[in-house]
Amino acid sequence: xxxxxxxxxxxxxxxxxxxxxxxxxxxxxxxxxxxxxxxxxxxxxxxxxxxxxxxxxxxxxxxxxxxxxxxxxxxxxxxxxxxxxxxxxxxxxxxxxxxxxxxxxxxxxxxxxxxxxxxxxxxxxxxxxxxxxxxxxxxxxxxxxxxxxxxxxxxxxxxxxxxxxxxxxxxxxxxxxxxxxxxxxxxxxxxxxxxxxxxxxxxxxxxxxxxxxxxxxxxxxxxxxxxxxxxxxxxxxxxxxxxxxxxxxxxxxxxxxxxxxxxxxxxxxxxxxxxxxxxxxxxxxxxxxxxxxxxxxxxxxxxxxxxxxxxxxxxxxxxxxxxxxxxxxxxxxxxxxxxxxxxxxxxxxxxxxxxxxxxxxxxxxxxxxxxxxxxxxxxxxxxxxxxxxxxxxxxxxxxxxxxxxxxxxxxxxxxxxxxxxxxxxxxxxxxxxxxxxxxxxxxxxxxx
Ligand code: PFF
Numbered sequence: 001x002x003x004x005x006x007x008x009x010x011x012x013x014x015x016x017x018x019x020x021x022x023x024x025x026x027x028x029x030x031x032x033x034x035x036x037x038x039x040x041x042x043x044x045x046x047x048x049x050x051x052x053x054x055x056x057x058x059x060x061x062x063x064x065x066x067x068x069x070x071x072x073x074x075x076x077x078x079x080x081x082x083x084x085x086x087x088x089x090x091x092x093x094x095x096x097x098x099x100x101x102x103x104x105x106x107x108x109x110x111x112x113x114x115x116x117x118x119x120x121x122x123x124x125x126x127x128x129x130x131x132x133x134x135x136x137x138x139x140x141x142x143x144x145x146x147x148x149x150x151x152x153x154x155x156x157x158x159x160x161x162x163x164x165x166x167x168x169x170x171x172x173x174x175x176x177x178x179x180x181x182x183x184x185x186x187x188x189x190x191x192x193x194x195x196x197x198x199x200x201x202x203x204x205x206x207x208x209x210x211x212x213x214x215x216x217x218x219x220x221x222x223x224x225x226x227x228x229x230x231x232x233x234x235x236x237x238x239x240x241x242x243x244x245x246x247x248x249x250x251x252x253x254x255x256x257x258x259x260x261x262x263x264x265x266x267x268x269x270x271x272x273x274x275x276x277x278x279x280x281x282x283x284x285x286x287x288x289x290x291x292x293x294x295x296x297x298x299x300x301x302x303x304x305x306x307x308x309x310x311x312x313x314x315x316x317x318x319x320x321x322x323x324x325x326x327x328x329x330x331x332x333x334x335x336x337x338x339x340x341x342x343x344x345x346x347x348x349x350x351x352x353x354x355x356x357x358x359x360x361x362x363x364x365x366x367x368x369x370x371x372x373x374x375x376x377x378x379x380x381x382x383x384x385x386x387x388x389x390x391x392x393x394x395x396x397x398x399x400x401x402x403x404x405x406x407x408x409x410x411x412x413x414x415x416x417x418x419x420x421x422x423x424x425x426x427x428x429x430x431x432x433x434x435x436x437x438x439x440x441x442x443x444x445x446x447x448x
Pocket of ligand 1: 234320
């Protein structure tokens with residue numbers, strides 16, 4: 001595709017909403033609470049917030065700038081800026097597709113929860129944790145049902161991708177994200193009023209540093225990158241669709257704030273209810289799917305609340321799957337000269353196959369393990385704890401030391417006047433971020 005007829009996102013708000021659509025998703029509402037639960041609560045939250053501010057934000061600014069200054073997919077962008085760094089683009093596209101593979105499985109679960117809430121079966125009305133847990137486990141281990149939902153989700157993503165960047169993605173993001181914010185707010189109020197709700201709040205908001213280990217710091221970093229959709233090609237690809245008038249730093253700040261706001265709201269919804277229902281906060285990936293229905297069941301019209309909420313979650317997941325798919329599709333389209341339709345099919349077929357394996361590894365094919373983890377958990381661990389931090393490290397090093405300074409600055413300050421905080425940003429990108437990530441890696445690998 002020539003640069004002249006490459007699609008762009010509409011104005012400032014369009015860019016923020018689309019990028020926030022990628023960032024806000026199951027990572028905030030499904031992954032964040034269970035990772036916080038597994039890592040001991042408040043202290044983890046504090047480290048997470050530091051990771052967002054000190055590492056996530058500078059990295060998002062870097063990725064947007066790389067995309068916006070080249071108007072190319074992740075691989076093409078790094079190649080244009082410096083051939084030797086093309087590998088970072090490849091790593092990013094690969095990470096996007098691997099994440100998409102297990103993400104589609106969870107997205108499929110939300111679709112099933114929407115449908116069964118809508119049909120108002122008995123489980124929806126049950127306040128019993130045992131009933132909710134049994135229903136969840138029997139669904140995710142079913143030999144074919146979750147596959148149908150995951151592949152269905154993959155096809156829905158495909159259709160929006162083929163409709164085009166602006167029309168499909170922007171329209172979907174603009175419409176339903178604000179609804180999700182309001183909904184979370186209402187649920188948080190409800191959840192905090194449940195018996196023992198304050199204990200949950202305390203767990204989430206009071207730091208207890210004795211529970212913090214260096215591997216939980218790495219987990220916080222991985223979660224921050226996962227949640228902001230950075231450390232892989234996605235935000236480079238989205239930056240490449242920015243108009244020349246789009247404000248890179250302002251967009252990154254707004255997206256990070258929105259994303260963090262949603263994650264904290266999700267914590268405020270989940271933890272009071274977790275304590276109220278007597279669920280173990282470290283219950284893992286099932287946490288949200290057991291806790292949320294138990295909140296809805298205590299409310300009037302549980303089926304209505306439940307189906308609406310899961311529907312919004314489906315939409316939030318869809319705007320994220322679109323962004324990961326787009327990273328792969330733009331790569332196939334531009335690097336191999338395929339039509340958009342063909343490029344999208346390549347990605348859809350690839351991830352649909354992988355998502356079936358991920359889903360089966362939780363049930364019928366439980367022998368499908370990598371290093372003792374199910375394929376699903378292995379993809380999650382590999383991407384969030386290794387590939388994203390590594391991608392983030394390389395992107396920081398590239399931007400700080402090899403991205404032509406004038407070109408970087410012209411993205412951040414198109415009017416030519418350098419901002420007051422620019423020296424801080426440069427310090428973070430050149431030294432602080434890479435040093436922190438290297439120390440965390442070295443510590444986790446037992447080198448220091
Ligand atoms: N940030 C998304 C979420 O929190 O659900 C997940 C995600 C989207 C990760 C896009 C990576 C990505 F490239």
